Each structure stands twice: as structure tokens, then as C-alpha cells.
Amino acid sequence: MTALAEAPQRAAGVPPKVKFKRQWDKRLSYIATHAVGIALGVIFMLPLLFVFLTSVMKSDQAMTASLWPTEWHFENFVEVFEKAPLLSYFGNSLLYSGVATAGALLSAIPAAYGLSKLRWRGQNLFFMLTVAAMLLPPQVTIVPLYDLWVRMGLTGTLVPLIVPYFFFDAFSIFLLRQFFLTIPKDYIEAAKIDGCNEFQAMYRVLIPMAKPGIAATAMFCFLFTWNDYFGPLLYTGENRDHWPLSLAIASFRGMHHVEWNLTMAATALIMAPVIVLFIFAQKSFVKGITFTGVKG
Amino acid sequence: MTTLVEKVSPSVPAKARAGARRAKRRRTVFFFMAPAFLGFLIFFGYPLIATVYYSFTRYDLINAPVFIGFDNYVRMFTTEPLVGTAAYNTLWLVVILTVCRVVFSLGVASVISRLKSGVGLVRTLCYLPTLAPPAAATLAFVFVFNPEFGPVNRFLRLVGIDGGLWFNSPEMSKPALTLLALWGSGELMIIILAALLDVPTEQYEAAELDGAGPIRRFWHVTLPSISPVLLFGVVNSIIYALQFFTQAIVAASASAGTADVAGNSKLIGAPQNSTLTYPIWLYVQGFRYFNMGYAAAMAVLLFIVSAAFTWILVRQLRKSQHQEEGA
Numbered sequence: 214m215t216a217l218a219e220a221p222q223r224a225a226g227v228p229p230k231v232k233f234k235r236q237w238d239k240r241l242s243y244i245a246t247h248a249v250g251i252a253l254g255v256i257f258m259l260p261l262l263f264v265f266l267t268s269v270m271k272s273d274q275a276m277t278a279s280l281w282p283t284e285w286h287f288e289n290f291v292e293v294f295e296k297a298p299l300l301s302y303f304g305n306s307l308l309y310s311g312v313a314t315a316g317a318l319l320s321a322i323p324a325a326y327g328l329s330k331l332r333w334r335g336q337n338l339f340f341m342l343t344v345a346a347m348l349l350p351p352q353v354t355i356v357p358l359y360d361l362w363v364r365m366g367l368t369g370t371l372v373p374l375i376v377p378y379f380f381f382d383a384f385s386i387f388l389l390r391q392f393f394l395t396i397p398k399d400y401i402e403a404a405k406i407d408g409c410n411e412f413q414a415m416y417r418v419l420i421p422m423a424k425p426g427i428a429a430t431a432m433f434c435f436l437f438t439w440n441d442y443f444g445p446l447l448y449t450g451e452n453r454d455h456w457p458l459s460l461a462i463a464s465f466r467g468m469h470h471v472e473w474n475l476t477m478a479a480t481a482l483i484m485a486p487v488i489v490l491f492i493f494a495q496k497s498f499v500k501g502i503t504f505t506g507v508k509g
Numbered sequence: 510m511t512t513l514v515e516k517v518s519p520s521v522p523a524k525a526r527a528g529a530r531r532a533k534r535r536r537t538v539f540f541f542m543a544p545a546f547l548g549f550l551i552f553f554g555y556p557l558i559a560t561v562y563y564s565f566t567r568y569d570l571i572n573a574p575v576f577i578g579f580d581n582y583v584r585m586f587t588t589e590p591l592v593g594t595a596a597y598n599t600l601w602l603v604v605i606l607t608v609c610r611v612v613f614s615l616g617v618a619s620v621i622s623r624l625k626s627g628v629g630l631v632r633t634l635c636y637l638p639t640l641a642p643p644a645a646a647t648l649a650f651v652f653v654f655n656p657e658f659g660p661v662n663r664f665l666r667l668v669g670i671d672g673g674l675w676f677n678s679p680e681m682s683k684p685a686l687t688l689l690a691l692w693g694s695g696e697l698m699i700i701i702l703a704a705l706l707d708v709p710t711e712q713y714e715a716a717e718l719d720g721a722g723p724i725r726r727f728w729h730v731t732l733p734s735i736s737p738v739l740l741f742g743v744v745n746s747i748i749y750a751l752q753f754f755t756q757a758i759v760a761a762s763a764s765a766g767t768a769d770v771a772g773n774s775k776l777i778g779a780p781q782n783s784t785l786t787y788p789i790w791l792y793v794q795g796f797r798y799f800n801m802g803y804a805a806a807m808a809v810l811l812f813i814v815s816a817a818f819t820w821i822l823v824r825q826l827r828k829s830q831h832q833e834e835g836a
Binding site: 251267327339353356361410439473491495 | 534535537538540541542544545546547548549551552553555556557559560563568570617620621623624625626627630631632633634635636637638640641642643644645646647648649650651652653658660663692695696699700703704738741748751752754755758759762763788791792795796801804805808811812815816818819822823826827
């Protein structure tokens with residue numbers, strides 16, 4: 214505190230030459246940090262740029278070291294659809310991600326409400342178990358689960374991947390709870406005094422107020438299932454008809470291994486929906502991520 | 510609470526009233542939590558316990574499990590060599606990838622936090638790759654790091670460096686995977702960035718007036734205030750490395766350039782088992798060779814190791830939660 218009070222005096226006492234040097238130091242460090250910042254942004258984007266540039270090259274040019282396409286072949290994107298049933302894979306991905314996300318919201322919203330707005334014995338324990346379920350590797354529980362689905366005759370389909378979301382999705386519950394905690398309990402109390410029961414209070418008051426949080430949770434769930442590779446490999450690996458894009462893309466490379474341009478076109482196509490989603494909902498993403506991190 | 514009720518309405522038995530209310534509240538909680546409880550038990554609780562049982566059996570999904578005691582564990586630690594390779598690869602990733610990921614994320618975040626303008630744009634550009642589906646991102650990297658015509662080696666040749674074989678050599682495959690993971694570590698960057706921006710500026714000003722240079726300010730002001738987030742980053746990265754699967758399995762088959770991933774287990778771990786991670790070997794044992802009991806034993810070991818780190822994170826979370834409630 215005393216140091217702060219002394220500050221103006223000290224600054225006044227600085228000789229002009231030093232002051233001038235300090236200004237230059239500041240300007241230089243401004244330029245340096247911004248240069249590094251721009252460089253970082255460019256480096257992060259480069260792989261995506263290479264993917265795009267290669268995807269519009271002719272197949273023999275993609276096998277050379279040239280970076281810039283001599284001719285632009287946008288029809289590569291169409292050709293990809295002819296080479297592989299991408300549309301049906303796309304449909305499977307959409308089915309998996311869409312239905313799983315809907316299920317996750319349906320089951321996780323009440324659970325997150327119960328964990329943030331009600332008080333009950335074992336609440337903390339259940340929350341910690343949810344966090345543990347979120348953090349432990351999926352491989353830990355996979356043997357009995359696979360066994361379970363085999364006995365029900367449902368392996369080879371997307372059912373084993375989707376159904377659990379209708380009951381328990383640890384990440385969605387966790388993230389929604391973090392969002393719900395930021396909404397003051399007073400609103401719920403007021404609704405209850407006005408004659409709402411808990412369900413109505415959740416449905417009419419909390420959900421409308423938590424819309425951004427619910428949207429963010431839906432996006433993360435969609436993204437996770439869209440990107441999921443292990444689950445589909447395990448359950449639909451044998452049955453090509455049920456493959457989502459993530460699996461199809463990996464073997465696309467195997468089937469057309471010389472044609473890097475087509476592989477990169479397919480790669481660009483699977484990345485595109487996610488990037489578009491992000492451009493429209495950047496703020497929710499950033500908010501959601503900072504919520505997942507532990508606050509100091 | 511009860512005393513108040515007694516005073517207001519002495520005619521109605523207070524205990525019965527409170528009991529009825531408690532029963533109603535219990536019903537409400539049950540109503541809200543039932544799907545989650547059920548799902549937790551079926552999809553997490555049961556399989557967690559059942560894994561331990563299966564780990565003591567020989568089981569191929571068709572014939573009933575046969576109890577064989579500790580045989581799976583004995584085999585894991587003595588006769589089967591590839592599990593050692595897989596454990597080594599995963600351990601390599603746990604150490605190297607974790608250190609690189611945290612240091613790199615901290616570095617990028619502190620650069621972004623110093624920007625006066627364009628923070629949003631740079632943050633977006635650094636975060637965007639995180640969203641790319643791992644399978645697609647891996648394909649992109651296998652292409653970019655192609656030894657002959659990949660852009661990376663081309664750039665390196667321009668500056669006179671002989672770029673390596675990357676995904677095609679056992680020495681460079683794991684470093685290449687690490688670079689891929691760093692490219693996608695935007696999530697951790699944003700978490701650290703948020704923590705950096707939360708450090709009170711008065712502390713920096715005070716330190717500056719006391720004559721502390723940028724390095725000492727970073728060491729004595731920044732690091733202590735973001736240490737909980739760094740701990741989060743370390744443990745989170747360890748857990749991430751312990752389950753490293755998709756990138757390694759896709760890189761192996763994509764760089765070899767042959768048949769599809771799902772059908773071919775010969776390519777897994779290529780080149781020379783250098784990308785065979787522990788979860789991949791667990792997958793191959795259980796779901797390619799149908800040694801479910803052995804896979805379960807591997808899962809138990811993975812559980813013990815990850816549970817230890819998970820526990821650290823959960824404890825950390827609980828601590829910060831208490832602080833929030835106390836504030």
C-alpha cells in the first residue's frame with residue numbers, strides 16, 4: 214500500500230532520458246508479444262490450411278512437395294462422396310450425436326438440478342462419484358459393459374453408445390451443475406412461494422435462465438460424440454453400415470491410400486461441421502471450458 | 510425449525526408434520542435423481558466391480574467364465590512381453606506429454622494474456638484445432654509430417670535441417686504424437702488463460718515498484734496465484750495420457766497406409782510397437798483376441814493408477830468448492 218502511494222513521486226523523479234528509454238522498451242515489448250501472438254495463431258492454423266490446400270489439388274500434385282495447388286479441383290469434395298458412402302456415415306454420426314445429446318440433456322438437467330438446488334444426504338458423495346466417472350478412462354469399465362450388450366444382442370449397432378446418455382452422462386451433469394450454481398437460489402425460492410413445485414420451478418424458472426449453459430452442455434456433448442472413436446470402434450467396428458464418420462474417415466485413408474487429396478478432402482468434410490458450430494457459438498465454448506477448470 | 514412449528518401450531522403433532530415433509534422431500538429428490546442413480550449403477554458402478562471379478566477368470570464371451578485366480582496378473586507381469594511395451598509407451602506419454610502440454614499451454618496462455626489487442630482472435634485460432642475430431646486431426650498430421658512430401662519436412666529442408674521420419678520411425682513416432690496432442694491442447698490454454706487474467710493487477714504493480722523484473726514477477730506473483738490451475742492441468746494431462754488411444758491407433762495404420770483400422774490388428778502399434786499404448790493393447794486383448802479376463806486384469810491396473818490421480822483432482826475440486834461456499 215505504501216509502495217503504491219509513493220508511485221507518483223518516483224515517476225516524477227525519473228530523468229527524461231530514462232523515461233524515453235522506458236517508453237521505447239514498452240513499445241518494443243508490445244511489438245514482440247504481438248508478433249509472437251500472431252505467429253502462434255498462424256502456426257496453429259497451418260495444419261488446417263494444408264489440409265484444405267491439399268484437398269483441392271490434383272491427386273498427383275498431392276504426392277509432391279508443393280504446397281500451393283496449381284489447379285483448384287473443388288470437385289474433389291464431390292468425388293469423396295462417390296468413393297465412399299459418406300452420406301450414410303454422416304447420417305450415422307448425426308444419429309449418434311443428436312440422439313445422445315438429447316438424451317444427455319433429458320437426464321442430466323434434473324440430475325444437475327438435484328445436485329445444485331436440492332439438499333440431501335449423500336449429495337456430495339454422489340457428486341464426487343460423478344466426477345470420478347467423468348475422469349476415469351472408459352477402458353476401465355469396458356469389459357463387463359461389452360459383455361452386457363453382447364448378451365442383449367445389440368453389438369454392431371449404435372444402441373450401446375446412445376442408451377447410456379439417457380440415464381447418466383457424467384460430464385453433462387458436472388457441467389450443468391456448475392452452470393446452475395451461478396443462478397441464485399432466491400429465484401427458485403420465489404417461484405416456490407408463488408406456488409410452484411420443484412419440477413415447475415426447474416422447468417419454468419431455472420431452465421429459461423440457464424439456457425446459455427444448457428446450450429454449451431449440448432454442444433460439448435455433441436462434440437464429444439461426434440469426435441468419439443473408441444466407442445464406435447468397439448461396438449460398430451464389425452458392422453460398416455452403422456459406422457459414424459470418425460471411423461469411416463480413418464479407414465478411408467486405407468482404401469484410397471495413394472489419393473492424399475481425397476483423404477484430405479474427407480478430413481476437411483468431417484472437421485467442417487464442428488468448426489461452423491464453433492464460429493456460431495464461441496462464447497459458450499469458452500465459458501464452458503473455464504467452468505470445467507478448477508477455479509483457484 | 511421444529512421449535513418454531515411447535516410454537517405456531519401446538520395442536521398438530523410436530524414430529525408427524527416434519528416427517529411428512531421429509532418424506533415428500535425424499536420423494537422429490539428421488540424423482541430428480543432416479544435416472545442418474547440408475548444409470549450410474551448400471552453403466553459405471555456395476556461394470557467397475559464386475560471388471561475385478563472378470564480379471565480373475567478366463568473368458569471369451571462364448572463359454573462361461575472360468576475362475577483362474579491370479580493367472581492373468583501373473584501372465585501380465587511375467588510372460589507376456591507386449592504389455593510391458595504398451596505400459597512403457599503409456600508411461601512415456603504420461604511423463605513427456607504431461608510436461609510438454611502444461612509448459613506449452615502456460616507459454617501460449619501467457620503470451621495471449623499480454624496482448625493488448627486481438628486477444629479474442631488469437632485465442633480462437635489457438636483453440637480451434639482442439640475441436641477437430643481426433644481421427645481427422647491424426648490423418649492431417651500424418652500428412653503434414655509425411656517424411657517425403659509433408660510440409661514440415663519441406664520447411665525443415667529449406668533451413669537445412671534433415672527432418673526425421675516422424676510417424677514412420679519408432680524413435681520419432683511418440684514425439685510426433687506429442688506434437689499432435691499439443692496442437693489440440695487449446696482447452697488447457699483457455700483454462701490457464703482465464704486463471705492468468707484473474708491474477709490481481711495490483712500485485713504485479715506492487716512487485717514492479719519493489720523492483721522485480723518480469724522473470725521474478727512471473728515466479729513470485731503469477732505462479733503462486735495460478736498453482737491450483739496448474740495442478741489441475743498436470744493431473745488432467747496425466748489422465749489424458751493414460752487413456753491415449755485414438756490418435757495412436759489411427760496414426761499407426763494411416764502412416765503404414767494399408768487396410769482399415771477396425772479390421773486389421775496387425776498394424777496396431779506400428780512402427781515396431783512404438784505407438785502401442787496400454788489402452789490399445791487392452792482393446793486388442795479383449796476385443797480382437799477375446800481374452801476378456803486378461804483385458805479386465807489390465808483394466809484393473811489402469812483403474813488403480815488413474816484412480817490415484819482422479820482422487821487428487823476430486824480433492825482439489827472439493828477444496829475450491831469449499832472456498833466458493835465460504836466466500
